[in-house]
Amino acid sequence: MAHENINSWGRHFHYRHHVQQPHWRHQINLDSQHGSVLPYGNGRSYGDSCLNDAHTLIRTTDLDHILELDLEQGTLHCESGVLLSDILDLIVPHGWFLSVTPGTRFITLGGAIANDVHGKNHHRNGTFGNHVLQMELLRSDKPIQTLTPDDDSGLFNATVGGLGLTGLILSAKIKLQAIHNPWMQTETIRFHNLSEFFDLSHESDQPFEYTVSWIDCLAKGEQLGKGLFIRSNHASADTRNGPIKPAKSHTMPLTPPVSMVNSISLRLFNKLYYARQKQDRKLSLNHYEPYFYPLDGLHHWNRMYGPKGFVQHQCQLPNEHCADSTAELLKQIAHSGQGSFLAVLKMFGDIPSPGLMSFPRPGATLALDFPWQGSRTTKLLNALDDVVREAGGRLYPAKDSRMSMENFHHFYPQAKQFQAFIDPAFSSSFWRRVNP
Amino acid sequence: MNKIIIFGASSAIAEQTARLFARNGDRLFLIARQEAQLQIMASDLKGRGAESVDYAVADATEYERHEALFDAASTSMDGFNILLIAYGTLPNQTDCQNDTATLLHTLNTNFTSAAALMERAAGHMEKQKEGVIAVISSVAGDRGRQSNYVYGSAKSALSSYASGLRNRLFKSGVRVVTIKPGFVDTPMTAEFDKGALWASPKTIAEGIYKAITVKGDIVYLPGFWRLIMMIIRTIPEFIFKRLGL
Numbered sequence: 001m002a003h004e005n006i007n008s009w010g011r012h013f014h015y016r017h018h019v020q021q022p023h024w025r026h027q028i029n030l031d032s033q034h035g036s037v038l039p040y041g042n043g044r045s046y047g048d049s050c051l052n053d054a055h056t057l058i059r060t061t062d063l064d065h066i067l068e069l070d071l072e073q074g075t076l077h078c079e080s081g082v083l084l085s086d087i088l089d090l091i092v093p094h095g096w097f098l099s100v101t102p103g104t105r106f107i108t109l110g111g112a113i114a115n116d117v118h119g120k121n122h123h124r125n126g127t128f129g130n131h132v133l134q135m136e137l138l139r140s141d142k143p144i145q146t147l148t149p150d151d152d153s154g155l156f157n158a159t160v161g162g163l164g165l166t167g168l169i170l171s172a173k174i175k176l177q178a179i180h181n182p183w184m185q186t187e188t189i190r191f192h193n194l195s196e197f198f199d200l201s202h203e204s205d206q207p208f209e210y211t212v213s214w215i216d217c218l219a220k221g222e223q224l225g226k227g228l229f230i231r232s233n234h235a236s237a238d239t240r241n242g243p244i245k246p247a248k249s250h251t252m253p254l255t256p257p258v259s260m261v262n263s264i265s266l267r268l269f270n271k272l273y274y275a276r277q278k279q280d281r282k283l284s285l286n287h288y289e290p291y292f293y294p295l296d297g298l299h300h301w302n303r304m305y306g307p308k309g310f311v312q313h314q315c316q317l318p319n320e321h322c323a324d325s326t327a328e329l330l331k332q333i334a335h336s337g338q339g340s341f342l343a344v345l346k347m348f349g350d351i352p353s354p355g356l357m358s359f360p361r362p363g364a365t366l367a368l369d370f371p372w373q374g375s376r377t378t379k380l381l382n383a384l385d386d387v388v389r390e391a392g393g394r395l396y397p398a399k400d401s402r403m404s405m406e407n408f409h410h411f412y413p414q415a416k417q418f419q420a421f422i423d424p425a426f427s428s429s430f431w432r433r434v435n436p
Numbered sequence: 437m438n439k440i441i442i443f444g445a446s447s448a449i450a451e452q453t454a455r456l457f458a459r460n461g462d463r464l465f466l467i468a469r470q471e472a473q474l475q476i477m478a479s480d481l482k483g484r485g486a487e488s489v490d491y492a493v494a495d496a497t498e499y500e501r502h503e504a505l506f507d508a509a510s511t512s513m514d515g516f517n518i519l520l521i522a523y524g525t526l527p528n529q530t531d532c533q534n535d536t537a538t539l540l541h542t543l544n545t546n547f548t549s550a551a552a553l554m555e556r557a558a559g560h561m562e563k564q565k566e567g568v569i570a571v572i573s574s575v576a577g578d579r580g581r582q583s584n585y586v587y588g589s590a591k592s593a594l595s596s597y598a599s600g601l602r603n604r605l606f607k608s609g610v611r612v613v614t615i616k617p618g619f620v621d622t623p624m625t626a627e628f629d630k631g632a633l634w635a636s637p638k639t640i641a642e643g644i645y646k647a648i649t650v651k652g653d654i655v656y657l658p659g660f661w662r663l664i665m666m667i668i669r670t671i672p673e674f675i676f677k678r679l680g681l
Contacts, residue, residue: 023448023623026472062448065476066483078483090484 006057009302010046011255011309012372012401015053015429023062025079025170030140032056036427039164041108042083045115046312047401048429049163055427058168060110067171071096075133077173080110085296092288096176097234099131103344105293110169115398116161116358118365119292120210120232123349127360129160130351131175139167140425149354158421161355163397165422165431183235183242184210184291190280194225194327201347204231215343216270217368220334224327227345228274235285243287251299259306259371266339305371312399313381314359314367315388316348322364325391329366329384336380340368356418359396367399378402397430408434437487438462438649439513441506443496443553444523446473448622449572452641453520458486465509465516466491468523488513496523496549502556515564518648519557521550521571524591526624532586539586546590551597554612558601561610569605570613570648571598575656577616578665581681595654602653613647614654615640618661 004019018034030037035055042061043050051057063081070076071094076087084098085105091097102117111117116129125131137145137159147156159166191197197213204211208231215227235242295301302310317325326345333339344367348360370377385407388395394411395403409415415435422431440457442450445466454464458481466489468474474491481489490512494501509516525545532539554569561567576584577591595614602612619625619634635658643657656662671679 021626024473024476065480067479069483076483 006040006051007043007309008047008050009044010311010372010401011302011305011307012311013048013051013053013429015048015051017052017054018056019059020056021059021062025063025065028058028063028138028168028170030058030138030168030423030425032425037168037425038428039080039110039114039168041081041111041114042106044104044107044111046399047397048433049115049397049400049431050111051429052427053429060108060168063170066090067173074176074178075173076176077134077171078109079171080108080113080135080169082109083107084109084112088288091176092179092182095179097179097288099175099177100125100128101292102128103293104296105289106296109172109174110164113160113169113172114162114164116353116355116360117398118348118360120212120230120346122351122360123205123211123347124209125177126349126351127161127353127355127358129354129358132160132354133173133175135159135172136170137167138170139423141423144170154356155421157354157356158418159355161353161358162418162421163357163428163430165426165428167423167426179234180237181235181239181242182245182288183239184232184286184288185235185239186230186232186284186286186291188277188282188284189229189231190227190274190277191229192226193223194323194330197225197227197229197345198323198347200229200231204229205347205349207233209233212344212346214273215330215345215366216274217330217333217343218267218270218339220331224334225330225345226274227343228277232286232291239285242285245287245289246297249297249299252301252303255303256306259308259310260304261310261341261369261371263337263339266341269341270339305369308372310369310371311377311381311401312367312369312396313384314365314396314399315384315393316359316361316363316365316396317388317391317393318361318363321391321393322347325387325393326364326366328387332380332383332387333368338370338373338377338380340370342367342369356414356421357397357412359394359398363393365396367396400430403434405434405436438518439465439509439516440518440520441465441467441509441516441557442520442522443467443550444521444572445477445491446470447522447524447624448637449617449620449640449644450520450522451477452637453522453644454481455484456641456645458482458484458489461485461487463488463513464490465512467494467496467505469493469495496521496553497544499549499552502552506556506560510560516557516560517564517567519553519561519567519569520644520648521553521569523550524572524574524587524624526584526587529582529584529586542586543590546587547593547597550594554597554601558605558610562605562608565609568611568613568648569598569601570615570644572615572617572644573598575616575618575661575665579668579676583681599654611653613652615644615647615657616654616661616665617657618664 038052040057060081063079067077213229446468574591576588598614647655
């Protein structure tokens, strides 16, 4: 057992933890001498949902054994500490892919389930939890249980999206999707305002497996919500000579003394990014790695926000209000001058999320990054929260560092019901922050 | 195709090395003391592409079982061409000084049993005129220091033994690889404070895999340890004895 200063991806919290790092799944000790326990995967949650200040973290990255890979049926059963990147390395050469992948492959399987993550194909495949066939859960108050989606105790649904609080997921079996090759057939389209985005999204959801867009959130007035719409499918069987996997990744070697993301760099980046293609429509064939995980090519990219770190704000807005509310959010951001480096807008589909506490539901989702600037940031984000709340939307706990207790319970009224499934030995900094 | 026997298979370094052989579609025979861990590893390595994985539960100091273990491995894999000795014990130095049983156990586990295993494998490989014997020694064996000379001297003897064996087997086309890892972040070193010199088991495993499958006689991992140990070895003894190392 070691004491460690463990950060989450936003590098905003600096908490000390007691850390256990079990190597074998039959040797996990939930009986901590140091307060409550919380499973900790690869630390890619942005805020404090993966932290447990002054208590214990059980790091799961050594619980990374495969139990069974069935290449006929396309199922993978493995321990929860396996990284999605390792899964992809294993399955892609055999013509299989993850049914759902988020924007980084450096997360653990357990983390993907506990946050019920989503990806650019939400309108087709729902969330990660929709493809979990089975999981083994270790709790402090019960013997090890095998849970399946038809489990009527409610524990399966509480554990999917359950923020690691319902017990430690030892292993899970997931359904994979078949692919012909590692390539993505992609079309990138420039759009000039928000209504063009909604039109593009509407026409693309049927013919394209993956849709997402990047928004220039410094744009105002007529150009409010301009950006690039990216839609794609896994390449067909007759595709030949696609690009090879990028050979080398880079590392952000140190943390600069101040954030490299500021109003000048943002303005420059947004201009260049929007103008990076000359034509309004561009077709390309990409390797899946740079396509799905553009930021994974720069290790520790979160360091560029400097020593104060950054916060994410990702909301969901229901269909009936999403055009107006998205416009309102973008107006407030543009007005504040605190643009976000990565503003990502996507329409969720209507496949129900399996988790009791899952974030995705029909409507739009907008994700934003802000360098932490104290009260200035708080003021803007509180204003954004008001818009989200007004629209009947909600925020994503895996990204959150600061939503109020009151808002959390307004966004997730089911939290009271969820409480009954929490393992008495488990807790997290996030959970203590949003509960009285 | 490789057919590899791994003693001490459940150590963090051995496990990561085994995965590289599995990915290559090789056959593996694992030996360790805990069956539960061997079971977990066997399914893992099959899932990662190994053509076959089998195991035996044994302690390397059960000398009378050595020949039978090699026979079992040979039957399971239809022969063998690589032996990797990856176990070891790193006790507290003071405990070794105060207790002869701990002292002897440390020497026997780290050296005597490994020497016996290498010798058995050498006989087989010398006959088949092909194979690699790889043994995980340590930079601690390059010079005795007050903080861990019991462990260090066992590893030193192991390195010497491997050196002699390499010399003998060269003409048979059998290679002997001495692996000298520096500080590695494993369960064996969980209690140590980690600094910049520490490497992950995965990094070490990549070096071992390359040394076994491509080339290498005495391999420091990571490579910078060769330089560090060269400097440490050149310090004259009349100065070295005064140092608090």
